[in-house]
Amino acid sequence: MDRELLDRAHGLAEESFLAGSGPGGQNANKVATEVQLRVNIYALRLSPPVFARLREAAGSKLTASGDLLITARQHRTQEANRTAARAKLEEMLEAAHREPKKRAKSRVNRVGKVQRLKSKKARGDVKAKRGKVSRSDW
Numbered sequence: 001m002d003r004e005l006l007d008r009a010h011g012l013a014e015e016s017f018l019a020g021s022g023p024g025g026q027n028a029n030k031v032a033t034e035v036q037l038r039v040n041i042y043a044l045r046l047s048p049p050v051f052a053r054l055r056e057a058a059g060s061k062l063t064a065s066g067d068l069l070i071t072a073r074q075h076r077t078q079e080a081n082r083t084a085a086r087a088k089l090e091e092m093l094e095a096a097h098r099e100p101k102k103r104a105k106s107r108v109n110r111v112g113k114v115q116r117l118k119s120k121k122a123r124g125d126v127k128a129k130r131g132k133v134s135r136s137d138w
Contacts (some may be wrong), residue, residue, distance in 0.1 A: 005044065009089060010011045014038045017078060034073035035081040037089060046096070054096035
């Protein structure tokens, strides 16, 4: 992922500060340290596959208007929470740019198929012998 996209994302990000719960003691009630980062993902101009992966990764953090909401409140200071929120944004964008690995199809060889069918037959025989015993079986 290129630095230009990250700079564009940070430039488009709107920050708002809330009096968040979390660490800070009595200070938490007085100071707005929780950071809420809002980025419109349509304005990022991502390629369709990256855009789809980002939408899937965002989940409930994505609003109907296309805004990605990221909150950070784990630190006591506003600046530390701002850095944490930006790091979360970068992490999500990097994850969206990573293509998932293709699954290689596996094939069972002839011996494997024969063994599987043999074990199925044996298991079926065991289950068949579990029924009621009739007089003709004596």
